[in-house]
Amino acid sequence: MMNQTFYLKDKDQSLTALTPIRLAIHVPCTILEAQDAYHHLYHLYFKDQQFLAAKKVSRSKRRSYTEKAFTQGIVFLCPHPLADQLAEDGATIMNQSFTGLLKKVQHDPLETVEVFSCFDGLIKEEKLFKVLRDHYYTYKRDGKFKKAAVVYERIKSIYPEHEWVQSIRSEKVDLTTDQRLLWQARNLKEGFSVSHQLAAAEEEYRSSPSPGTFKTLLAFTNEHYTPSEQQMLYDRLLTDGYDEPARNAFKELVRNHQPVEAIQLLAKYPFTLRASDVRDLRVMLHDKDNLRSLQFETLCSKLAPHLTDYPDEMNEIILTALKYSPDHDLITLLKHLAPLESLPVYELIKQLSEIAEDPEQQAAAGDLYEKLGFYSEAIDCFTYEMELHPESREPVERLSQTYLAAGQAEEAQAYQELLKSMIS
Structure with a gap:
């Protein structure tokens, strides 16, 4: 952001x-x-x-x-x-000076007092005090004693020890409708702006995050924010560690049949998955098209931790995803798989990394490469074996099988023909 x-x-x-x-x-x-x-x-x-x-x-x-x-x-x-x-x-x-602002609002003395009482840290005390006190006496002269009392309370809140404040007899005034007090108690009765209500709804969710408080916030934002403003708020909440916006967006994407976007959202903003979310994620990760859209590192570090209760299933998903990974460097793959070292696929790649460069074990390396779906590397291994043992039928059979698995039927057939010539 x-x-x-x-x-x-x-x-x-x-x-x-x-x-x-x-x-x-x-x-x-x-x-x-x-x-x-x-x-x-x-x-x-x-x-x-x-x-x-x-x-x-x-x-x-x-x-x-x-x-x-x-x-x-x-x-x-x-x-x-x-x-x-x-x-x-x-x-x-x-920008405008406080003097210029005073001229604009002076037609409404109480409005002037309300606004200028906010500038007590910015305007010199004697100047601000005079502005506020003058309005107190204006209301007193006009017989508007309640408004005069409100002004007095404002002055008293700013200058409680002032000699003038101490000399004035405080009149009893009903402040139950005072917006400052209502706001302090977050009692948002009539007269509060939409911005105040939006802020209060967000504050409530932040202080007590739950589906209920988020639902209230969602209702306000749906009505009063544009989609871009709503997204900005959710990004802010997600950055601050609140996960309900991500969960809500995830469910919406799943409901709208947008699995790639749902997976990417979960990877970017991880949240604690409930049982229904886990079920949705499992279904989506079994779809090969969805796996193709994922970086292998993201799958291992961001998504796999959500499926720790399903190790066999996760192992199958990882093996499928490897077929679509453009990076076949074994050391890099082991690094990505470090959080999943208990899975059989990790042990398989670790074993392969130990023999991949050993000329005496190219047949075994080819078998492991083929299990991973790394057909190009497997073909290189079996080709080396065939050149090393030209009379052996096994490397030729493996080459035919690997080409077929890789979807290269013509090459597979060529090695079948070679096998026939070897037999005869």
């Missing part, structure tokens, strides 16, 4: 190429952490997928909103589809 690159354009028209690293889903703001070519970090703030502002940072201020977002929110490594939805590959995002 490759992270995308997007561009941040500042007021001086300079462009900075950024690569996403992490995404912190929180309320009210989501933070995308990205880095430039020099590994400098940037935090980009979004609300309801709308870009607010970006800031080059060194580290998060302790007890700031940013720190809370990355420690108490839902954090995903990139690439991730929710990050792509915020900053598409190749997109240019126009």
